[in-house]
Amino acid sequence: MTFAQRVQRLPHLGIGVSTEYGAAGSPGALDVADLRQKHPEFAGFLEVGLETTKGLDGPTRAWRAAGLPTTYHFLDVNLDEPEDFDGPWLEAVRGFVAELEPAWLCGDAGLWHFGPRDRGHMLLLPPILTDEVATAMAEGIIRLREETGREVLPENPPGHVFLGDLHLLDFFARVCERADTGLLLDAAHLALYQRALGHAPLTGLDAFPLERVVEVHVAGAGEADVQGLTVLEDDHTPAVLPDTWQILGALAPAATELRAVVFECERNALPACLPGFERIAATLAGSPFARGSAR
Amino acid sequence: MSAAALQRVVVRMLHDPALVAAVYADAEGALASDDVSPTERAWLVAPDRRRWAADPMRRYRGLQALLEELLVAGACAIRQGGVAAVDAFFSAPAFHRAIQDRQALAPAFARWLAASFAPPVPAFAALEAAIARSRRAPLPSSSAGSLIATAPWIEAEQVPEGTLAAWQHIRAALTMHPAGPLAAAADAAHPLPAVRASAALEGLLIEPGPAIGTCGAELVALLHRLRAPRAADALGDLADLGLDADEAAELVAELLMDGLLWHPPADSGSQILDLPA
Numbered sequence: 001m002t003f004a005q006r007v008q009r010l011p012h013l014g015i016g017v018s019t020e021y022g023a024a025g026s027p028g029a030l031d032v033a034d035l036r037q038k039h040p041e042f043a044g045f046l047e048v049g050l051e052t053t054k055g056l057d058g059p060t061r062a063w064r065a066a067g068l069p070t071t072y073h074f075l076d077v078n079l080d081e082p083e084d085f086d087g088p089w090l091e092a093v094r095g096f097v098a099e100l101e102p103a104w105l106c107g108d109a110g111l112w113h114f115g116p117r118d119r120g121h122m123l124l125l126p127p128i129l130t131d132e133v134a135t136a137m138a139e140g141i142i143r144l145r146e147e148t149g150r151e152v153l154p155e156n157p158p159g160h161v162f163l164g165d166l167h168l169l170d171f172f173a174r175v176c177e178r179a180d181t182g183l184l185l186d187a188a189h190l191a192l193y194q195r196a197l198g199h200a201p202l203t204g205l206d207a208f209p210l211e212r213v214v215e216v217h218v219a220g221a222g223e224a225d226v227q228g229l230t231v232l233e234d235d236h237t238p239a240v241l242p243d244t245w246q247i248l249g250a251l252a253p254a255a256t257e258l259r260a261v262v263f264e265c266e267r268n269a270l271p272a273c274l275p276g277f278e279r280i281a282a283t284l285a286g287s288p289f290a291r292g293s294a295r
Numbered sequence: 296m297s298a299a300a301l302q303r304v305v306v307r308m309l310h311d312p313a314l315v316a317a318v319y320a321d322a323e324g325a326l327a328s329d330d331v332s333p334t335e336r337a338w339l340v341a342p343d344r345r346r347w348a349a350d351p352m353r354r355y356r357g358l359q360a361l362l363e364e365l366l367v368a369g370a371c372a373i374r375q376g377g378v379a380a381v382d383a384f385f386s387a388p389a390f391h392r393a394i395q396d397r398q399a400l401a402p403a404f405a406r407w408l409a410a411s412f413a414p415p416v417p418a419f420a421a422l423e424a425a426i427a428r429s430r431r432a433p434l435p436s437s438s439a440g441s442l443i444a445t446a447p448w449i450e451a452e453q454v455p456e457g458t459l460a461a462w463q464h465i466r467a468a469l470t471m472h473p474a475g476p477l478a479a480a481a482d483a484a485h486p487l488p489a490v491r492a493s494a495a496l497e498g499l500l501i502e503p504g505p506a507i508g509t510c511g512a513e514l515v516a517l518l519h520r521l522r523a524p525r526a527a528d529a530l531g532d533l534a535d536l537g538l539d540a541d542e543a544a545e546l547v548a549e550l551l552m553d554g555l556l557w558h559p560p561a562d563s564g565s566q567i568l569d570l571p572a
Binding site: 080130 | 431
């Protein structure tokens with residue numbers, strides 16, 4: 001089956017939130033159970049950031065025990081490195097898939113660790129944006145899809161330094177086409193990329209196959225001064241950049257297969273996050289996504 | 296041209312401002328030994344140079360992770376040269392080689408510490424690197440075959456006499472710091488027990504846990520010798536360890552029973568040393 005056929009089987013998850021091991025324990029962190037109770041329209045699912053060596057924390061297990069929907073966001077695989085798909089890691093992933101029963105797998109398609117997967121080696125860097133790497137990334141996505149039996153949606157990673165001869169959106173268009181898959185488009189990461197390269201927020205978006213966008217992330221970003229240079233940090237605060245809202249607004253009418261939107265604000269209290277949730281819903285009102293939610 | 300090689304250069308530059316300066320001054324010269332093309336070198340110097348320093352905590356996080364495993368060796372090295380002398384690892388050829396060759400960083404750091412600092416650092420680095428290797432050893436699969444080898448989760452080291460006792464005392468002293476052992480390692484003012492140098496040697500046997508005990512030099516030599524799997528009927532060359540054929544067979548049987556040796560699968564020779572010793 002082609003992606004266009006497979007995507008019709010994916011559930012419509014609506015607006016949701018993300019977490020990773022220990023995030024809920026941070027001071028003032030978002031209480032997903034409380035969010036679900038008070039604003040179920042903003043807690044349609046939980047995106048679980050997972051490093052296989054750390055596993056699932058208590059709040060995530062409680063969410064799953066209640067039978068609520070999840071997606072599995074990997075945090076520890078370099079998709080373009082065949083040697084990274086080792087037996088013990090794949091076995092662990094399959095175990096977590098069985099436990100979470102996620103609607104799909106997703107995660108940043110970049111460098112999650114240097115050297116072998118090991119303690120102290122973890123980081124997150126964007127891929128080298130070349131045609132060669134797009135092919136290698138696509139092969140990894142196909143492999144993980146076959147190994148887990150779930151859709152695998154690559155996500156555009158954040159970064160401060162981007163190298164290669166392709167625009168990030170052109171790179172991911174090639175990845176999606178070659179893996180015949182959908183995309184998790186992180187609007188905040190895209191905004192950071194466009195700023196870093198001196199582009200306008202929507203540069204390249206008109207040429208991207210937006211019907212491949214299955215999931216979108218929205219998150220805040222903060223400014224930092226580096227030796228007199230202002231750089232943007234993907235800090236997951238509720239302070240969303242105007243560029244990110246502009247990208248979400250441009251996606252809304254054209255992302256016909258959009259199934260899920262995450263507001264990444266896991267370490268912030270609910271009152272601080274509510275305006276962001278509400279603006280996401282307002283921006284997507286009347287879009288194919290909103291019509292899918294209504295069904 | 297290799298994107299993987301280029302990505303590893305990126306990792307190195309993000310950790311090492313000295314490399315960033317060298318690449319921006321003369322990319323061809325600075326990366327002469329790396330598999331990166333002229334086009335890729337041009338990409339490396341295209342961003343505003345300050346972007347490479349956007350995460351000022353990256354190197355400290357890296358050092359923290361390494362000190363978690365090489366705690367006593369790192370603490371003693373800091374007492375000799377300060378934190379900056381240990382942090383210098385991230386600008387050392389050993390760091391750059393490890394990243395470029397896709398090697399684990401902890402063993403590279405251990406070797407660098409041993410080569411860069413005076414006793415007792417080398418002995419503690421050897422012990423803590425052995426613990427790190429034991430911790431990462433692959434879980435036992437089937438142990439039935441005609442080959443015999445040292446079990447991958449077993450490590451043995453020969454170090455100056457008194458190393459184990461001193462290491463235990465220093466670890467205990469590091470835990471007394473109100474901010475924890477890592478803070479103690481970095482705090483050169485935090486007192487550590489003195490270590491007396493000894494010319495005599497002691498053998499250490501490291502098992503998962505870690506459980507560490509002393510052993511004879513002959514056992515260390517035997518376990519090192521049997522890192523490479525060999526057929527059970529090819530143990531005759533252990534005479535230089537002071538064992539005749541019968542004694543060797545008896546000892547091997549005992550060590551198999553104790554779990555220090557095992558029967559690896561026939562194709563497992565390459566997986567035994569997951570981390571370079």
